[in-house]
Amino acid sequence: MARILVTGGAGYIGSHTTHYLLARGHDVQVLDDLSKGYAHNVPKGRLHVVNLHDSSSLDQLLAAHRFDAVVHFAAFIAVGESAREPERYFRNNAGGSLALLEAIERHGVRRLVFSSTAAVYGNPERVPIPESAPLLPVSPYGESKLMTETALKWLDACSGLRYVALRYFNACGAEAAFGIGEEHEPETHLIPLVFRAIRTGVPLTVFGGDYATPDGTCIRDYIHVSDLASAHLAALDSLLAGGASGVFNAGTGRGYSVLEVLRAAGEVTGKKVPFVMGPRREGDPAELVADSSKLRKTLGWAPQYDSLSAMVESAWGFENRRHGPAGT
């Protein structure tokens, strides 16, 4: 059993990871300022509503709990918004991370798992993308995550912090046993928007049908949120056992097009998915698929969800728990 601080633990991936850490028997405290996350995602008695820039509250929390490690999710995640408000993204994501890193240094916490993103690669030259691919973000969001990765790399070299950065591909699905799921406001992610289109009858816009992919729509590597959570647990186990720092892609290694997702949603739900073809969304790479061999080999991780329909079905389960069965 270890004492773990989860920042951003009221959010989608952070709350799933928190539940899994508790199920493993760890003692978990959650820090979240609730600017994006939801208190109802956090098990009772574990939430501390604190912003990472509030150094005195952060100091109090760190002093009271003497954590063995931190799992750091707290960040803004909307790529388009980051292009409109870059300062806010750099301040919140890079600045917030730096404030956390300074605070844990003061309190002697030397292990950290960081939630990074495939957005650090920008428009990759080839897929699947290995971790060694050029790091050329095309959004302030991706850059803000890369800035934190860079800080971590130097703290590892200069001050002995040990970290694992997980570069997520497209998180989806929900764990029914925990009663939580994907809730963003505003929602920009494909699978929840597909369900919204089914529920409301208002067609989803497919962003671009003229990409150089087999059906002309963008390809993404969808990974179930429970598999992402298990990657964090594996990273933490490695660090707590004295393992070295490392950067890992977290994806399944299999890509699906937007139209394949729509087809899977139609099959899983038994309903028609209303959609229209629209123009490309700015900044969307044609294809993002992880080379996840490093995560599999080094940390012994393997995804439990390997089919798109199983992932879509899991997300559909949450949709129905949240809104009631569609069409009823």
Ligand code: UFG
């Ligand atoms: N899409 C549509 N219509 C929509 C919404 C999405 O066609 O209404 C398409 C997008 O163009 C994209 C795919 O569905 O091709 C997936 O889009 P999402 O918005 O669900 O996810 P992204 O791939 O844009 O974003 C994900 C993460 C980000 C991360 C990014 C890395 O959610 O946090 O990958 O590029 F930064």
